[in-house]
Amino acid sequence: MIPxxxxxxxxxxxxxxxxxxxxxxxxxxxxxxxxxxLRNRFVEExxxxxxxxxxxxxxxxxxxxxxxxxxxxxxDYYPLFSVQDLQMxxxxxxxxxxxxxxxxxxxxxVRKSNNL
Numbered sequence: 001m002i003p004x005x006x007x008x009x010x011x012x013x014x015x016x017x018x019x020x021x022x023x024x025x026x027x028x029x030x031x032x033x034x035x036x037x038l039r040n041r042f043v044e045e046x047x048x049x050x051x052x053x054x055x056x057x058x059x060x061x062x063x064x065x066x067x068x069x070x071x072x073x074x075x076d077y078y079p080l081f082s083v084q085d086l087q088m089x090x091x092x093x094x095x096x097x098x099x100x101x102x103x104x105x106x107x108x109x110v111r112k113s114n115n116l
Contacts, residue, residue, distance in 0.1 A: 005094065005095050008070075009070045009071075009073055009078075010073060011070070011073045011074065011075035011078070012070065012075060012078065012080055013091070014075075015038050015040075015075050015080050016038070016080070016082060016086065016089055017089055017090075017091055019038050019082070019086050020086060021084060021085065021086055021087070023038050023039055023086075024036050024037065024038055024039070024082050024084060024086070025037060025038075025039050025043065027043055027047070028053045028059065029042070029043055029046045029047065029053070029059075029063075029079075030059070030060065030063050030066060030067075030079040031056060031057075031059055031060040031063070031079075032053045032054055032055055032056040032057075032058070032059035032060065033056055035079070035081060036081065036082050036083065036084060037079055037080050037081055037082055038080035038082050040075060040076050040077070040078070040080055041076040041077065042066055042076065042077045042078075042079075063079075065077075066078060066079060067079065
């Protein structure tokens with residue numbers, strides 16, 4: 001679920017909408033803190049290099065250019081932060097619609113569990 005109001009750039013949205021759960025990984029490559037991201041060229045190349053991560057905030061500081069890649073809409077070098085359950089993502093929903101959908105699913109699960 002990517003709300004219309006989201007500030008992520010179009011390349012990131014597109015990558016999230018077409019990705020599968022197997023396209024994500026947990027890495028420290030961008031900030032030295034574990035984060036789930038979509039694999040991209042930067043993640044793959046950095047991982048292959050076997051260069052050790054610096055401590056926070058140094059790792060984040062040396063990767064400042066990767067965060068600026070979003071301004072140029074270059075998803076191969078930007079940290080494409082992600083969720084694990086990508087099947088739930090849909091385009092063009094408002095935050096309100098997403099919340100309503102989540103509430104509806106929870107209510108449905110509660111009804112099912114009460115009928116056991």
